[in-house]
Amino acid sequence: MKPRRSTKAMFAGIAVIAAGCASVSDQEASQKALQLMKASFSERGQAKLDRLDQDEAQKLCSKPPSHELSKETSARIEKANLDSIRYPADGKFIGDWKSGERIAQSGQGMQFNDDPKRPSGANCYACHQLSKAEISYGTIGPSLYNFGKLRGTSEAIQRYTYGKVYNSQAFTACSNMPRFGHNHILTEQQMKDVTALLLDPDSPVNK
Amino acid sequence: MKQPSADALALAAGALIALAPAASSFSQSAVDEIAKYRQQLQDGNPAELWEARGEALWKTKRGPRNASMESCDLGKGPGVVKGAYAELPRYFSDADRVMDLETRLVHCMTTQQGFTFAEATRRPFGAGSNRSDFEALAAWITSESKGVTMNVALSHPKEREAYQLGEKMFYFRGGPHDFACATCHGETGKRIRLQDLPNLTEKAGAQLAYTTWPAYRVSQGELRTFQWRLNDCYRQQRFPDLKFTSDASIALTAFLARNANGAAFNAPAIKR
Numbered sequence: 001m002k003p004r005r006s007t008k009a010m011f012a013g014i015a016v017i018a019a020g021c022a023s024v025s026d027q028e029a030s031q032k033a034l035q036l037m038k039a040s041f042s043e044r045g046q047a048k049l050d051r052l053d054q055d056e057a058q059k060l061c062s063k064p065p066s067h068e069l070s071k072e073t074s075a076r077i078e079k080a081n082l083d084s085i086r087y088p089a090d091g092k093f094i095g096d097w098k099s100g101e102r103i104a105q106s107g108q109g110m111q112f113n114d115d116p117k118r119p120s121g122a123n124c125y126a127c128h129q130l131s132k133a134e135i136s137y138g139t140i141g142p143s144l145y146n147f148g149k150l151r152g153t154s155e156a157i158q159r160y161t162y163g164k165v166y167n168s169q170a171f172t173a174c175s176n177m178p179r180f181g182h183n184h185i186l187t188e189q190q191m192k193d194v195t196a197l198l199l200d201p202d203s204p205v206n207k
Numbered sequence: 208m209k210q211p212s213a214d215a216l217a218l219a220a221g222a223l224i225a226l227a228p229a230a231s232s233f234s235q236s237a238v239d240e241i242a243k244y245r246q247q248l249q250d251g252n253p254a255e256l257w258e259a260r261g262e263a264l265w266k267t268k269r270g271p272r273n274a275s276m277e278s279c280d281l282g283k284g285p286g287v288v289k290g291a292y293a294e295l296p297r298y299f300s301d302a303d304r305v306m307d308l309e310t311r312l313v314h315c316m317t318t319q320q321g322f323t324f325a326e327a328t329r330r331p332f333g334a335g336s337n338r339s340d341f342e343a344l345a346a347w348i349t350s351e352s353k354g355v356t357m358n359v360a361l362s363h364p365k366e367r368e369a370y371q372l373g374e375k376m377f378y379f380r381g382g383p384h385d386f387a388c389a390t391c392h393g394e395t396g397k398r399i400r401l402q403d404l405p406n407l408t409e410k411a412g413a414q415l416a417y418t419t420w421p422a423y424r425v426s427q428g429e430l431r432t433f434q435w436r437l438n439d440c441y442r443q444q445r446f447p448d449l450k451f452t453s454d455a456s457i458a459l460t461a462f463l464a465r466n467a468n469g470a471a472f473n474a475p476a477i478k479r
Contacts, residue, residue, distance in 0.1 A: 029371055029375055032375075033372045033379065034379075036372055036454055036455045036458060037376065037379070037455050039455070040449065040450050040453030040454055041441075041447040041449055041450065043447050044448035047445065051381055051383065051447060052382075052446070052447070053381075057385075061385070062378045062387060063378060064374070064389075110384070110445045111442050111443060112448055126400055127399065138398050138399040138400050138401075139396075139397050140391065140398075176390050178383070179385065183384070183385070184383070185383055185384065
Protein backbone atom coordinates (compact mmCIF):
# COMPACT_ATOMS: atom_id res chain seq x y z
CA MET A 1 0.00 0.00 0.00
CA LYS A 2 2.63 2.46 1.05
CA PRO A 3 4.75 2.49 -2.12
CA ARG A 4 1.60 2.66 -4.23
CA ARG A 5 0.35 5.63 -2.37
CA SER A 6 3.61 7.47 -2.81
CA THR A 7 3.63 6.65 -6.54
CA LYS A 8 0.16 8.08 -6.80
CA ALA A 9 1.24 11.15 -4.94
CA MET A 10 4.20 11.50 -7.24
CA PHE A 11 1.98 11.26 -10.34
CA ALA A 12 -0.38 13.78 -8.85
CA GLY A 13 2.59 16.06 -8.29
CA ILE A 14 3.72 15.70 -11.90
CA ALA A 15 0.20 16.35 -13.12
CA VAL A 16 0.04 19.57 -11.12
CA ILE A 17 3.39 20.71 -12.47
CA ALA A 18 2.38 19.82 -16.04
CA ALA A 19 -0.94 21.65 -15.74
CA GLY A 20 0.92 24.58 -14.22
CA CYS A 21 3.35 24.72 -17.13
CA ALA A 22 0.60 24.44 -19.70
CA SER A 23 -1.40 27.29 -18.24
CA VAL A 24 1.66 29.51 -17.83
CA SER A 25 2.66 29.00 -21.43
CA ASP A 26 -0.92 29.67 -22.56
CA GLN A 27 -0.87 32.86 -20.51
CA GLU A 28 2.46 33.79 -22.02
CA ALA A 29 1.05 33.26 -25.49
CA SER A 30 -1.91 35.51 -24.65
CA GLN A 31 0.48 38.15 -23.37
CA LYS A 32 2.60 37.85 -26.48
CA ALA A 33 -0.44 38.06 -28.75
CA LEU A 34 -1.48 41.27 -27.00
CA GLN A 35 1.98 42.81 -27.47
CA LEU A 36 1.91 41.75 -31.10
CA MET A 37 -1.47 43.40 -31.60
CA LYS A 38 -0.45 46.59 -29.82
CA ALA A 39 2.45 46.91 -32.25
CA SER A 40 0.36 45.97 -35.29
CA PHE A 41 -2.62 48.31 -35.03
CA SER A 42 -2.52 52.06 -35.43
CA GLU A 43 -4.92 54.61 -34.03
CA ARG A 44 -7.36 55.92 -36.59
CA GLY A 45 -10.28 58.27 -36.11
CA GLN A 46 -12.06 57.48 -32.89
CA ALA A 47 -10.54 53.96 -32.69
CA LYS A 48 -7.61 54.31 -30.31
CA LEU A 49 -5.21 51.60 -29.17
CA ASP A 50 -6.92 51.41 -25.76
CA ARG A 51 -9.60 49.38 -27.51
CA LEU A 52 -7.16 46.50 -27.17
CA ASP A 53 -7.16 46.81 -23.36
CA GLN A 54 -9.49 44.06 -22.20
CA ASP A 55 -11.68 44.16 -19.12
CA GLU A 56 -12.04 40.99 -17.05
CA ALA A 57 -15.00 39.66 -19.03
CA GLN A 58 -13.27 40.21 -22.36
CA LYS A 59 -10.18 38.42 -21.08
CA LEU A 60 -12.10 35.46 -19.72
CA CYS A 61 -14.26 35.23 -22.85
CA SER A 62 -11.29 35.13 -25.26
CA LYS A 63 -10.92 31.35 -25.09
CA PRO A 64 -11.66 28.73 -27.72
CA PRO A 65 -14.85 26.75 -27.06
CA SER A 66 -12.75 23.84 -25.76
CA HIS A 67 -11.95 25.91 -22.63
CA GLU A 68 -15.28 25.81 -20.86
CA LEU A 69 -15.74 28.42 -18.15
CA SER A 70 -16.42 27.09 -14.67
CA LYS A 71 -19.81 27.84 -13.11
CA GLU A 72 -18.09 30.04 -10.55
CA THR A 73 -16.33 32.10 -13.20
CA SER A 74 -19.51 32.55 -15.21
CA ALA A 75 -21.37 33.61 -12.08
CA ARG A 76 -18.60 36.07 -11.23
CA ILE A 77 -18.74 37.66 -14.69
CA GLU A 78 -22.52 37.92 -14.53
CA LYS A 79 -22.54 39.45 -11.07
CA ALA A 80 -19.91 42.07 -11.92
CA ASN A 81 -21.81 43.03 -15.07
CA LEU A 82 -25.20 43.04 -13.32
CA ASP A 83 -23.85 45.31 -10.60
CA SER A 84 -22.64 47.79 -13.22
CA ILE A 85 -26.06 48.39 -14.81
CA ARG A 86 -27.41 51.92 -14.32
CA TYR A 87 -31.18 51.91 -14.68
CA PRO A 88 -32.96 55.11 -15.78
CA ALA A 89 -33.30 57.59 -12.91
CA ASP A 90 -36.90 58.35 -13.89
CA GLY A 91 -37.83 54.67 -13.51
CA LYS A 92 -39.22 54.52 -17.05
CA PHE A 93 -38.00 51.78 -19.38
CA ILE A 94 -40.26 52.21 -22.42
CA GLY A 95 -39.49 54.79 -25.10
CA ASP A 96 -40.62 55.13 -28.72
CA TRP A 97 -40.68 51.85 -30.68
CA LYS A 98 -40.49 53.69 -34.04
CA SER A 99 -37.19 55.20 -33.03
CA GLY A 100 -36.22 51.77 -31.69
CA GLU A 101 -36.84 50.25 -35.13
CA ARG A 102 -34.48 52.80 -36.74
CA ILE A 103 -31.83 52.04 -34.13
CA ALA A 104 -32.30 48.30 -34.74
CA GLN A 105 -31.73 48.82 -38.49
CA SER A 106 -28.61 50.96 -38.22
CA GLY A 107 -25.11 49.49 -38.07
CA GLN A 108 -23.49 52.90 -37.91
CA GLY A 109 -21.15 53.86 -35.13
CA MET A 110 -17.73 53.48 -33.53
CA GLN A 111 -15.87 52.17 -36.57
CA PHE A 112 -12.69 54.11 -37.35
CA ASN A 113 -14.37 55.57 -40.42
CA ASP A 114 -17.58 56.60 -38.60
CA ASP A 115 -18.33 60.18 -37.59
CA PRO A 116 -18.30 60.11 -33.77
CA LYS A 117 -20.77 63.00 -33.69
CA ARG A 118 -23.52 60.89 -35.23
CA PRO A 119 -25.48 58.56 -32.94
CA SER A 120 -24.66 54.85 -33.07
CA GLY A 121 -27.13 52.22 -34.12
CA ALA A 122 -27.57 48.86 -32.44
CA ASN A 123 -27.84 46.81 -35.66
CA CYS A 124 -30.14 44.30 -33.95
CA TYR A 125 -31.22 42.92 -37.33
CA ALA A 126 -27.65 41.89 -38.14
CA CYS A 127 -28.14 39.00 -35.72
CA HIS A 128 -31.82 38.76 -34.75
CA GLN A 129 -35.18 38.43 -36.39
CA LEU A 130 -37.45 41.14 -34.95
CA SER A 131 -40.39 42.31 -37.04
CA LYS A 132 -42.02 40.01 -39.57
CA ALA A 133 -41.65 42.61 -42.33
CA GLU A 134 -37.86 42.72 -42.26
CA ILE A 135 -36.68 39.56 -43.98
CA SER A 136 -33.02 40.54 -44.05
CA TYR A 137 -32.05 39.45 -40.57
CA GLY A 138 -29.16 37.44 -39.17
CA THR A 139 -29.16 34.30 -37.07
CA ILE A 140 -26.23 34.66 -34.66
CA GLY A 141 -28.75 35.51 -31.94
CA PRO A 142 -32.20 34.00 -31.33
CA SER A 143 -35.37 35.29 -33.03
CA LEU A 144 -36.95 38.09 -31.01
CA TYR A 145 -40.19 38.07 -32.97
CA ASN A 146 -43.09 38.36 -30.51
CA PHE A 147 -40.63 39.10 -27.70
CA GLY A 148 -43.17 41.12 -25.71
CA LYS A 149 -46.19 39.09 -26.69
CA LEU A 150 -44.59 35.98 -25.22
CA ARG A 151 -43.34 37.61 -22.03
CA GLY A 152 -45.83 40.32 -21.22
CA THR A 153 -44.96 43.86 -20.17
CA SER A 154 -44.72 43.66 -16.41
CA GLU A 155 -42.36 46.01 -14.58
CA ALA A 156 -40.01 43.07 -14.02
CA ILE A 157 -39.91 42.21 -17.74
CA GLN A 158 -39.32 45.86 -18.66
CA ARG A 159 -36.45 46.07 -16.20
CA TYR A 160 -34.97 42.79 -17.44
CA THR A 161 -35.23 43.81 -21.11
CA TYR A 162 -33.63 47.21 -20.52
CA GLY A 163 -30.91 45.50 -18.47
CA LYS A 164 -30.27 42.93 -21.20
CA VAL A 165 -29.77 45.67 -23.78
CA TYR A 166 -27.62 47.63 -21.33
CA ASN A 167 -25.40 44.68 -20.44
CA SER A 168 -26.11 41.25 -21.94
CA GLN A 169 -23.37 39.62 -19.87
CA ALA A 170 -25.24 40.39 -16.67
CA PHE A 171 -27.45 37.46 -17.65
CA THR A 172 -25.23 35.33 -19.91
CA ALA A 173 -21.48 35.37 -19.35
CA CYS A 174 -19.55 35.70 -22.62
CA SER A 175 -22.70 36.41 -24.65
CA ASN A 176 -21.85 37.43 -28.21
CA MET A 177 -24.07 40.48 -27.83
CA PRO A 178 -22.47 43.89 -27.31
CA ARG A 179 -23.04 45.57 -23.93
CA PHE A 180 -24.74 48.64 -25.33
CA GLY A 181 -25.09 50.67 -22.12
CA HIS A 182 -22.02 49.39 -20.33
CA ASN A 183 -19.77 50.37 -23.23
CA HIS A 184 -21.59 53.63 -24.06
CA ILE A 185 -22.69 52.52 -27.53
CA LEU A 186 -26.29 53.65 -27.01
CA THR A 187 -27.71 56.47 -24.90
CA GLU A 188 -30.28 55.87 -22.19
CA GLN A 189 -33.04 57.17 -24.47
CA GLN A 190 -31.93 54.88 -27.30
CA MET A 191 -32.01 51.86 -24.98
CA LYS A 192 -35.53 52.85 -23.88
CA ASP A 193 -36.53 53.03 -27.55
CA VAL A 194 -35.10 49.58 -28.27
CA THR A 195 -36.87 48.24 -25.16
CA ALA A 196 -40.09 49.69 -26.58
CA LEU A 197 -39.47 47.98 -29.93
CA LEU A 198 -39.27 44.67 -28.07
CA LEU A 199 -42.15 45.17 -25.60
CA ASP A 200 -44.66 47.74 -26.87
CA PRO A 201 -47.85 45.95 -27.98
CA ASP A 202 -47.98 48.37 -30.97
CA SER A 203 -44.46 47.45 -32.11
CA PRO A 204 -44.24 45.29 -35.26
CA VAL A 205 -42.20 42.86 -33.16
CA ASN A 206 -45.41 41.94 -31.33
CA LYS A 207 -47.78 41.94 -34.29
CA MET B 208 -29.66 43.92 -30.68
CA LYS B 209 -26.28 42.66 -31.63
CA GLN B 210 -23.30 42.63 -33.87
CA PRO B 211 -23.38 45.96 -35.62
CA SER B 212 -20.45 44.70 -37.62
CA ALA B 213 -22.17 44.41 -40.94
CA ASP B 214 -23.66 47.59 -42.23
CA ALA B 215 -22.01 47.12 -45.60
CA LEU B 216 -23.08 43.51 -45.71
CA ALA B 217 -26.60 44.49 -44.87
CA LEU B 218 -26.68 47.01 -47.69
CA ALA B 219 -25.44 44.44 -50.15
CA ALA B 220 -27.90 41.88 -48.84
CA GLY B 221 -30.66 44.40 -49.44
CA ALA B 222 -29.48 44.80 -53.01
CA LEU B 223 -29.55 41.06 -53.51
CA ILE B 224 -33.03 40.78 -52.14
CA ALA B 225 -34.23 43.31 -54.66
CA LEU B 226 -33.52 40.66 -57.27
CA ALA B 227 -35.68 38.14 -55.47
CA PRO B 228 -39.44 37.88 -55.91
CA ALA B 229 -41.39 39.73 -53.25
CA ALA B 230 -41.69 37.51 -50.23
CA SER B 231 -43.74 38.25 -47.15
CA SER B 232 -41.40 36.27 -44.96
CA PHE B 233 -37.87 35.08 -45.35
CA SER B 234 -38.14 32.06 -47.57
CA GLN B 235 -36.24 29.43 -49.44
CA SER B 236 -36.96 31.29 -52.68
CA ALA B 237 -34.91 34.29 -51.49
CA VAL B 238 -32.00 31.98 -50.67
CA ASP B 239 -32.36 30.32 -54.09
CA GLU B 240 -32.36 33.67 -55.85
CA ILE B 241 -29.21 34.74 -54.04
CA ALA B 242 -27.56 31.46 -55.01
CA LYS B 243 -28.62 32.06 -58.62
CA TYR B 244 -27.20 35.59 -58.49
CA ARG B 245 -23.90 34.25 -57.20
CA GLN B 246 -23.89 31.62 -59.92
CA GLN B 247 -24.44 34.26 -62.59
CA LEU B 248 -21.47 36.22 -61.25
CA GLN B 249 -19.16 33.29 -62.00
CA ASP B 250 -19.61 33.75 -65.78
CA GLY B 251 -16.98 36.43 -66.14
CA ASN B 252 -14.60 37.64 -63.48
CA PRO B 253 -13.11 41.14 -63.87
CA ALA B 254 -10.23 39.87 -61.69
CA GLU B 255 -8.61 39.01 -65.02
CA LEU B 256 -7.93 42.72 -65.57
CA TRP B 257 -5.98 42.86 -62.29
CA GLU B 258 -4.18 39.63 -63.16
CA ALA B 259 -2.95 41.05 -66.47
CA ARG B 260 -1.75 44.25 -64.85
CA GLY B 261 -0.07 42.26 -62.08
CA GLU B 262 1.84 40.07 -64.50
CA ALA B 263 3.06 43.15 -66.37
CA LEU B 264 4.09 44.82 -63.07
CA TRP B 265 6.04 41.72 -62.05
CA LYS B 266 8.03 41.83 -65.28
CA THR B 267 8.53 45.59 -65.55
CA LYS B 268 11.80 47.17 -64.46
CA ARG B 269 10.94 49.72 -61.77
CA GLY B 270 12.31 51.60 -58.79
CA PRO B 271 15.64 53.31 -58.07
CA ARG B 272 17.49 50.14 -59.11
CA ASN B 273 15.47 49.70 -62.27
CA ALA B 274 14.84 46.05 -61.52
CA SER B 275 11.88 43.80 -62.23
CA MET B 276 10.47 41.44 -59.60
CA GLU B 277 11.33 38.39 -61.65
CA SER B 278 14.05 37.30 -59.25
CA CYS B 279 11.79 37.71 -56.21
CA ASP B 280 11.73 34.49 -54.17
CA LEU B 281 8.20 33.75 -53.01
CA GLY B 282 9.39 30.63 -51.22
CA LYS B 283 9.90 28.18 -54.05
CA GLY B 284 13.04 29.79 -55.45
CA PRO B 285 13.77 33.08 -57.25
CA GLY B 286 11.13 33.87 -59.83
CA VAL B 287 8.99 30.78 -59.16
CA VAL B 288 5.38 31.92 -59.02
CA LYS B 289 3.51 28.72 -59.84
CA GLY B 290 2.06 27.20 -56.67
CA ALA B 291 3.86 29.68 -54.39
CA TYR B 292 0.76 31.19 -52.82
CA ALA B 293 -0.57 27.80 -51.66
CA GLU B 294 2.44 27.55 -49.30
CA LEU B 295 2.24 31.04 -47.81
CA PRO B 296 2.67 32.39 -45.18
CA ARG B 297 6.06 30.76 -44.56
CA TYR B 298 9.36 31.45 -42.82
CA PHE B 299 12.01 33.20 -44.96
CA SER B 300 15.54 32.86 -43.64
CA ASP B 301 16.80 35.93 -45.56
CA ALA B 302 14.43 38.10 -43.54
CA ASP B 303 14.29 35.85 -40.45
CA ARG B 304 10.56 36.35 -40.42
CA VAL B 305 7.32 34.62 -41.36
CA MET B 306 5.81 36.46 -44.33
CA ASP B 307 2.56 36.37 -46.23
CA LEU B 308 2.43 37.27 -49.91
CA GLU B 309 2.07 41.04 -49.56
CA THR B 310 4.84 41.21 -46.96
CA ARG B 311 7.12 39.26 -49.26
CA LEU B 312 6.30 41.58 -52.15
CA VAL B 313 7.23 44.59 -50.00
CA HIS B 314 10.47 42.78 -49.12
CA CYS B 315 11.33 42.33 -52.81
CA MET B 316 10.35 45.89 -53.68
CA THR B 317 12.67 47.26 -51.00
CA THR B 318 15.61 44.84 -51.32
CA GLN B 319 15.61 44.37 -55.09
CA GLN B 320 13.95 47.40 -56.63
CA GLY B 321 15.29 49.87 -54.08
CA PHE B 322 12.01 51.40 -52.95
CA THR B 323 11.78 52.57 -49.34
CA PHE B 324 9.21 50.80 -47.17
CA ALA B 325 7.08 53.97 -47.17
CA GLU B 326 7.20 54.22 -50.97
CA ALA B 327 6.40 50.54 -51.43
CA THR B 328 3.44 50.55 -49.05
CA ARG B 329 1.98 53.90 -50.08
CA ARG B 330 -1.21 52.33 -51.41
CA PRO B 331 -2.06 48.91 -49.98
CA PHE B 332 -5.69 49.06 -51.15
CA GLY B 333 -6.99 50.65 -54.33
CA ALA B 334 -9.89 53.05 -54.72
CA GLY B 335 -11.10 53.76 -58.23
CA SER B 336 -8.36 55.35 -60.32
CA ASN B 337 -5.93 55.20 -57.36
CA ARG B 338 -4.93 51.66 -58.06
CA SER B 339 -2.93 49.42 -55.75
CA ASP B 340 0.02 47.49 -57.17
CA PHE B 341 -0.48 44.88 -54.45
CA GLU B 342 -3.98 44.07 -55.59
CA ALA B 343 -2.74 43.58 -59.16
CA LEU B 344 0.34 41.55 -58.17
CA ALA B 345 -1.67 39.43 -55.74
CA ALA B 346 -4.32 38.77 -58.39
CA TRP B 347 -1.76 37.43 -60.83
CA ILE B 348 0.40 35.53 -58.34
CA THR B 349 -2.56 33.84 -56.67
CA SER B 350 -4.05 32.93 -60.05
CA GLU B 351 -0.85 30.92 -60.60
CA SER B 352 -1.89 28.72 -57.64
CA LYS B 353 -5.39 27.99 -58.90
CA GLY B 354 -6.10 24.29 -58.41
CA VAL B 355 -3.00 23.79 -56.24
CA THR B 356 -3.56 22.06 -52.89
CA MET B 357 -3.09 24.35 -49.89
CA ASN B 358 0.04 23.25 -48.07
CA VAL B 359 1.14 25.68 -45.36
CA ALA B 360 3.92 24.20 -43.23
CA LEU B 361 4.49 24.60 -39.50
CA SER B 362 8.01 23.27 -39.54
CA HIS B 363 9.97 26.34 -38.41
CA PRO B 364 9.51 27.47 -34.79
CA LYS B 365 8.53 30.94 -36.02
CA GLU B 366 5.82 29.40 -38.22
CA ARG B 367 4.46 27.53 -35.21
CA GLU B 368 4.60 30.70 -33.12
CA ALA B 369 2.77 32.72 -35.80
CA TYR B 370 0.05 30.07 -35.93
CA GLN B 371 -0.34 30.03 -32.14
CA LEU B 372 -0.53 33.83 -31.91
CA GLY B 373 -2.93 33.95 -34.84
CA GLU B 374 -5.21 31.56 -32.99
CA LYS B 375 -5.04 33.77 -29.91
CA MET B 376 -6.01 36.77 -32.05
CA PHE B 377 -8.93 34.87 -33.54
CA TYR B 378 -10.52 34.48 -30.11
CA PHE B 379 -9.43 37.90 -28.74
CA ARG B 380 -12.47 39.93 -27.69
CA GLY B 381 -12.02 43.66 -27.48
CA GLY B 382 -13.26 47.08 -28.42
CA PRO B 383 -16.54 48.73 -27.44
CA HIS B 384 -18.57 45.88 -28.98
CA ASP B 385 -16.62 42.96 -27.40
CA PHE B 386 -16.15 41.41 -30.83
CA ALA B 387 -13.64 38.71 -31.73
CA CYS B 388 -13.24 37.03 -35.11
CA ALA B 389 -14.92 34.06 -33.41
CA THR B 390 -18.04 36.10 -32.66
CA CYS B 391 -19.10 35.84 -36.29
CA HIS B 392 -16.96 32.96 -37.51
CA GLY B 393 -17.10 30.44 -34.67
CA GLU B 394 -20.35 28.59 -35.42
CA THR B 395 -21.70 26.75 -38.41
CA GLY B 396 -24.84 27.81 -40.27
CA LYS B 397 -25.01 31.39 -39.02
CA ARG B 398 -25.47 34.54 -41.03
CA ILE B 399 -25.32 38.34 -40.67
CA ARG B 400 -28.43 39.80 -42.24
CA LEU B 401 -28.60 37.46 -45.25
CA GLN B 402 -24.87 36.97 -45.62
CA ASP B 403 -23.74 33.41 -44.79
CA LEU B 404 -20.79 33.32 -42.38
CA PRO B 405 -18.11 30.68 -42.79
CA ASN B 406 -17.20 28.86 -39.58
CA LEU B 407 -13.43 29.33 -39.58
CA THR B 408 -12.90 26.99 -36.64
CA GLU B 409 -13.94 24.06 -38.79
CA LYS B 410 -12.01 22.52 -41.66
CA ALA B 411 -14.72 22.89 -44.33
CA GLY B 412 -15.48 26.51 -43.46
CA ALA B 413 -11.83 27.53 -43.21
CA GLN B 414 -11.06 25.90 -46.54
CA LEU B 415 -13.98 27.44 -48.40
CA ALA B 416 -13.22 30.92 -47.05
CA TYR B 417 -9.45 31.02 -47.40
CA THR B 418 -9.26 29.48 -50.87
CA THR B 419 -11.62 32.12 -52.30
CA TRP B 420 -9.47 35.17 -51.47
CA PRO B 421 -8.35 37.39 -53.20
CA ALA B 422 -11.70 38.19 -54.76
CA TYR B 423 -13.23 40.74 -57.07
CA ARG B 424 -15.89 42.49 -55.00
CA VAL B 425 -18.85 43.41 -57.18
CA SER B 426 -20.16 45.84 -54.55
CA GLN B 427 -16.87 47.77 -54.60
CA GLY B 428 -15.65 47.24 -58.15
CA GLU B 429 -12.26 46.32 -56.72
CA LEU B 430 -10.05 43.26 -56.44
CA ARG B 431 -9.40 42.68 -52.74
CA THR B 432 -6.56 40.77 -51.11
CA PHE B 433 -6.48 38.83 -47.86
CA GLN B 434 -4.74 41.75 -46.13
CA TRP B 435 -7.74 43.87 -47.08
CA ARG B 436 -10.15 41.20 -45.83
CA LEU B 437 -8.56 41.20 -42.37
CA ASN B 438 -8.30 45.00 -42.21
CA ASP B 439 -11.97 45.42 -43.04
CA CYS B 440 -13.08 42.72 -40.60
CA TYR B 441 -11.26 44.56 -37.81
CA ARG B 442 -12.81 47.87 -38.90
CA GLN B 443 -16.23 46.30 -38.45
CA GLN B 444 -15.10 44.80 -35.13
CA ARG B 445 -14.49 48.42 -34.04
CA PHE B 446 -10.77 47.80 -33.58
CA PRO B 447 -8.10 50.33 -34.61
CA ASP B 448 -6.51 50.10 -38.06
CA LEU B 449 -4.65 46.83 -38.70
CA LYS B 450 -1.34 47.91 -40.22
CA PHE B 451 -0.58 46.58 -43.68
CA THR B 452 1.88 43.63 -43.50
CA SER B 453 2.10 43.92 -39.70
CA ASP B 454 3.19 40.85 -37.73
CA ALA B 455 -0.32 40.44 -36.32
CA SER B 456 -1.82 40.43 -39.82
CA ILE B 457 0.68 37.74 -40.84
CA ALA B 458 0.02 35.65 -37.71
CA LEU B 459 -3.73 35.66 -38.25
CA THR B 460 -3.25 34.84 -41.93
CA ALA B 461 -0.94 31.95 -40.97
CA PHE B 462 -3.62 30.56 -38.64
CA LEU B 463 -6.36 30.77 -41.27
CA ALA B 464 -4.21 29.60 -44.21
CA ARG B 465 -2.91 26.58 -42.33
CA ASN B 466 -6.47 25.59 -41.38
CA ALA B 467 -7.28 25.49 -45.10
CA ASN B 468 -4.58 22.89 -45.82
CA GLY B 469 -5.71 20.07 -48.08
CA ALA B 470 -8.17 22.13 -50.13
CA ALA B 471 -7.61 23.18 -53.74
CA PHE B 472 -6.87 26.90 -53.96
CA ASN B 473 -9.56 28.59 -56.04
CA ALA B 474 -8.95 32.33 -56.38
CA PRO B 475 -9.12 35.07 -57.49
CA ALA B 476 -12.81 34.53 -56.90
CA ILE B 477 -15.76 36.82 -57.40
CA LYS B 478 -18.00 37.85 -54.52
CA ARG B 479 -20.96 40.14 -54.17
